[in-house]
Amino acid sequence: MVGAIQLDPKEPGVSRLTIPIERHRLDNGLKVVLSQDRTVPVVAVNLWYGVGSRNETEGKTGFAHLFEHMMFQGSQHVSKNGHFEMVERAGGSLNGSTWFDRTNYYETLPSHELELALWLESDRLGFMLPAMDQDKLDNQKDVVKNEKRQRYDNQPYGDWDERLQALVYPKGHPYHHPVIGSMEDIDAATLEDVASFFETFYLPNNAVITLAGDFDSGEALGLINQYFADIPRGADVPPLAKDPTVAPLIGETVRQIVVSDVPLPRVIMAFRIPPFSSDDFAVAEVAQALLGQGRAARLYRRLVRERRVAKSVVSYAFPLLSGASMLLVWATGYPGMEHQALEAAIAEEVEDLRNAETAEVERAIALTETDLVRALERVSERADLLSAFELHFDDPDRVNRELDRLRAVSVDQIRAFADSHLGPDNRAVLIYDPKESS
Amino acid sequence: MSPLDRTLQPASGAIRHFDFPEVERRPLSQGLDLRVARLSRLPMVSVNLFFRAGEAGLSDEWAGLAVLTGDALEGGTKRRSGSALAEALESIGARTGVTTGWEGTSVALSCLADRLEEAMPLLIETMREPDFPEDEVDRVREQQLAALRQRKMDPGALASDEATRRYFAAGQPYARGQGGTEESVGAATTDAMRGYVESNYRPEGGGLVVVGDLDPDEVEVLAERYLSEWRGAPPAVVDFDPRPPKQERAIFVVDRPGSVQSEIRVGHVGASRSTPDYFALSIGNMLLGGTFTSRLNLNLREKNGFTYGVRSSFGFRSRPGPFQVSTAVGSEVTADAVRETLFEMQHLVEGGATEDEVAAARDYSAGIFGLQLETAGQIGSRLSQILMHGLDDDYYHRYRDNVRGVTTEQVSAAVRAHMRPDEVQIVVVGDAEAVVGPLQELGVGSVTVV
Numbered sequence: 001m002v003g004a005i006q007l008d009p010k011e012p013g014v015s016r017l018t019i020p021i022e023r024h025r026l027d028n029g030l031k032v033v034l035s036q037d038r039t040v041p042v043v044a045v046n047l048w049y050g051v052g053s054r055n056e057t058e059g060k061t062g063f064a065h066l067f068e069h070m071m072f073q074g075s076q077h078v079s080k081n082g083h084f085e086m087v088e089r090a091g092g093s094l095n096g097s098t099w100f101d102r103t104n105y106y107e108t109l110p111s112h113e114l115e116l117a118l119w120l121e122s123d124r125l126g127f128m129l130p131a132m133d134q135d136k137l138d139n140q141k142d143v144v145k146n147e148k149r150q151r152y153d154n155q156p157y158g159d160w161d162e163r164l165q166a167l168v169y170p171k172g173h174p175y176h177h178p179v180i181g182s183m184e185d186i187d188a189a190t191l192e193d194v195a196s197f198f199e200t201f202y203l204p205n206n207a208v209i210t211l212a213g214d215f216d217s218g219e220a221l222g223l224i225n226q227y228f229a230d231i232p233r234g235a236d237v238p239p240l241a242k243d244p245t246v247a248p249l250i251g252e253t254v255r256q257i258v259v260s261d262v263p264l265p266r267v268i269m270a271f272r273i274p275p276f277s278s279d280d281f282a283v284a285e286v287a288q289a290l291l292g293q294g295r296a297a298r299l300y301r302r303l304v305r306e307r308r309v310a311k312s313v314v315s316y317a318f319p320l321l322s323g324a325s326m327l328l329v330w331a332t333g334y335p336g337m338e339h340q341a342l343e344a345a346i347a348e349e350v351e352d353l354r355n356a357e358t359a360e361v362e363r364a365i366a367l368t369e370t371d372l373v374r375a376l377e378r379v380s381e382r383a384d385l386l387s388a389f390e391l392h393f394d395d396p397d398r399v400n401r402e403l404d405r406l407r408a409v410s411v412d413q414i415r416a417f418a419d420s421h422l423g424p425d426n427r428a429v430l431i432y433d434p435k436e437s438s
Numbered sequence: 439m440s441p442l443d444r445t446l447q448p449a450s451g452a453i454r455h456f457d458f459p460e461v462e463r464r465p466l467s468q469g470l471d472l473r474v475a476r477l478s479r480l481p482m483v484s485v486n487l488f489f490r491a492g493e494a495g496l497s498d499e500w501a502g503l504a505v506l507t508g509d510a511l512e513g514g515t516k517r518r519s520g521s522a523l524a525e526a527l528e529s530i531g532a533r534t535g536v537t538t539g540w541e542g543t544s545v546a547l548s549c550l551a552d553r554l555e556e557a558m559p560l561l562i563e564t565m566r567e568p569d570f571p572e573d574e575v576d577r578v579r580e581q582q583l584a585a586l587r588q589r590k591m592d593p594g595a596l597a598s599d600e601a602t603r604r605y606f607a608a609g610q611p612y613a614r615g616q617g618g619t620e621e622s623v624g625a626a627t628t629d630a631m632r633g634y635v636e637s638n639y640r641p642e643g644g645g646l647v648v649v650g651d652l653d654p655d656e657v658e659v660l661a662e663r664y665l666s667e668w669r670g671a672p673p674a675v676v677d678f679d680p681r682p683p684k685q686e687r688a689i690f691v692v693d694r695p696g697s698v699q700s701e702i703r704v705g706h707v708g709a710s711r712s713t714p715d716y717f718a719l720s721i722g723n724m725l726l727g728g729t730f731t732s733r734l735n736l737n738l739r740e741k742n743g744f745t746y747g748v749r750s751s752f753g754f755r756s757r758p759g760p761f762q763v764s765t766a767v768g769s770e771v772t773a774d775a776v777r778e779t780l781f782e783m784q785h786l787v788e789g790g791a792t793e794d795e796v797a798a799a800r801d802y803s804a805g806i807f808g809l810q811l812e813t814a815g816q817i818g819s820r821l822s823q824i825l826m827h828g829l830d831d832d833y834y835h836r837y838r839d840n841v842r843g844v845t846t847e848q849v850s851a852a853v854r855a856h857m858r859p860d861e862v863q864i865v866v867v868g869d870a871e872a873v874v875g876p877l878q879e880l881g882v883g884s885v886t887v888v
Contacts, residue, residue, distance in 0.1 A: 081740055115448040263588045308576075363528050373480060
């Protein structure tokens with residue numbers, strides 16, 4: 001049989017993605033994506049809901065994420081922790097995650113346990129509220145507060161995303177606050193909030209379910225119908241409470257210096273970039289790869305290896321939908337180093353993308369290609385990408401065009417992007433400076 | 439179709455049998471142990487070259503030399519600079535990485551299948567012909583010193599490092615961090631690295647694992663072509679016993695004023711990879727703290743809300759590694775969390791495991807194994823474990839049967855033999871002012887602020 005990805009026999013290192021995709025939509029609005037691959041007896045079940053921290057209102061920050069925790073507290077026919085118990089017992093893995101624009105839930109199982117995942121996922125989509133009570137909510141508030149303490153408050157640099165988002169996005173913008181939210185808002189959450197959030201967002205017409213891996217498509221669709229079709233469609237999801245419109249550039253260099261108990265100086269420089277849904281996002285992605293993907297890329301070569309001003313570097317283009325997205329570059333310096341020198345060194349490298357060359361674009365694409373194929377070896381990753389592209393773009397087949405989309409970016413576009421988006425008129429700089437005593 | 443009864447968990451479908459891929463052993467003329475597995479799902483290849491240049495073979499004075507030498511391999515070869523090497527690899531989309539541990543060093547490669555012929559010689563050049571230029575070696579040392587500084591200010595890393603010192607016999611390799619100390623890192627000079635490679639980067643006791651969409655004959659030709667000159671054995675590791683004399687249970691608090699949480703480690707020396715109790719003990723650990731629905735997580739997280747999560751683990755090494763429970767909890771519930779952790783350990787050791795939880799852990803373990811055979815990298819890592827720990831060739835083919843054969847009695851006996859709640863060393867990194875009083879009131883052992 002022909003695999004989901006083939007290499008071009010004439011051109012070394014060029015792969016063609018032919019991941020099979022079947023789309024359906026139930027009468028209640030649930031979108032279904034099926035991608036069969038029977039080479040290993042594994043199936044991934046993946047649901048994306050069109051709700052994330054961007055949908056939160058004032059005073060309710062962190063709620064999308066707290067709600068995600070509540071989704072594991074049982075539903076009408078499933079006991080508290082039953083979801084974990086049954087999937088683990090079946091030899092599967094599972095989790096969920098909350099982000100700016102979406103919340104996802106997923107199981108990867110031996111394929112003969114597919115129906116278990118469909119039963120569990122449909123029970124919490126259709127019948128969650130009868131199982132909610134104050135004890136479960138209080139317990140998960142404590143768990144989430146400890147998650148915040150562990151990952152953010154008790155961690156050097158742990159509050160970086162909260163600070164950076166507030167610099168890049170103005171107050172009132174859906175991305176101004178972090179996904180984890182504030183302790184006060186988490187504390188204030190009530191059972192009524194849980195119910196109203198569920199009724200507003202956890203609807204079949206605001207969700208995608210993707211199956212990837214070992215199943216028979218006809219049988220799988222039958223099972224999905226059996227478990228999900230009787231869950232009633234809800235009202236349309238309300239528009240964002242906060243206005244996502246924002247100027248394409250920050251307009252200046254905003255800078256925040258945090259003197260704290262950190263071991264090493266760190267400078268994080270972020271830029272507003274076109275949203276994920278824009279054609280220009282591909283340019284930002286490739287520019288990001290030129291800067292930070294691999295050891296031949298600019299930041300590692302120049303800052304880590306040659307100039308030795310940075311111990312480590314990171315770059316990332318956030319795929320965000322509302323108004324503007326964000327590209328960031330960070331560098332962690334050595335003890336005793338002046339943060340001004342580190343910031344200047346980063347600025348020099350991002351500005352020098354004006355002189356980007358074709359060879360480095362090709363290299364960045366080659367590396368991205370292997371990384372994508374490696375990710376797609378796992379049905380769980382395949383399912384997650386398909387859900388993303390279905391939910392955000394009504395276009396799961398985009399997964400098969402990802403490489404073409406990136407290959408189409410020219411070196412001239414990268415150079416122009418450096419001029420238009422990476423200059424001092426579009427920078428948020430967050431600086432962590434070690435306390436004298438550290 | 440009958441109406442759906444949602445009160446019933448659906449029955450499982452028919453199990454599809456799936457075997458660990460067939461592995462071909464093709465010993466090379468110079469003695470290298472080559473193992474090749476064909477996995478043609480997707481056009482990827484994973485290469486792991488393992489050899490016995492590990493931290494366990496180094497005295498305290500040289501601690502970190504194996505790790506730093508591995509890190510400095512990317513600094514370039516006799517034929518090309520570090521940047522040129524990175525360019526050559528990345529322009530064909532190849533990623534390489536070096537991992538150094540107690541047992542040895544692994545040099546790994548991942549690339550598209552039709553790039554193997556170009557990428558493999560570059561990987562071998564990196565390992566066989568490193569140049570260690572002064573500026574690159576200086577950089578790697580500076581990076582390591584900075585990393586050690588980061589560990590001291592990261593509460594989780596600080597707790598793990600302190601616990602490591604408390605569990606193991608002083609002066610034995612396992613009692614220190616893998617990356618060396620501020621003092622020993624300075625000894626990792628260019629000359630030291632060149633000498634280390636000369637004597638320790640040797641094929642005997644190691645091997646080459648290649649997995650993916652490939653032809654084993656071609657892999658053999660490549661390996662013969664580029665590794666025919668590589669010969670010899672590294673010096674034998676001087677045997678050591680990492681177990682300290684019998685310990686009293688004790689609590690050590692590392693003061694981090696103003697901490698909103700306490701990082702907690704509770705443990706002692708566990709078992710070696712070669713223990714006959716390996717499967718039973720792994721199952722025992724799973725039900726104590728190895729899964730989401732383990733006793734510890736259900737108690738500390740889902741019942742009490744003390745923490746975002748708690749895990750227990752055995753580090754199975756050539757000699758006994760650590761057994762440890764790790765968690766981070768609110769400062770005000772630190773003593774409560776220690777009490778509940780000790781309760782769960784004691785309860786498991788004294789009361790033994792139940793049939794049902796052993797069955798659940800067996801099912802989980804056997805099932806999850808099958809999920810982890812999807813990628814070339816996953817299978818390559820498994821085969822490397824065979825080389826590293828001298829496991830039988832058919833170890834992974836029999837893995838699920840071995841898991842399924844574990845009985846409740848074996849689990850209870852293994853837990854009794856390898857978990858000793860009376861001897862645990864408890865490390866707490868947190869606000870001493872908030873936690874010392876309640877920890878003393880617990881009365882489970884002396885409390886020392888270190």
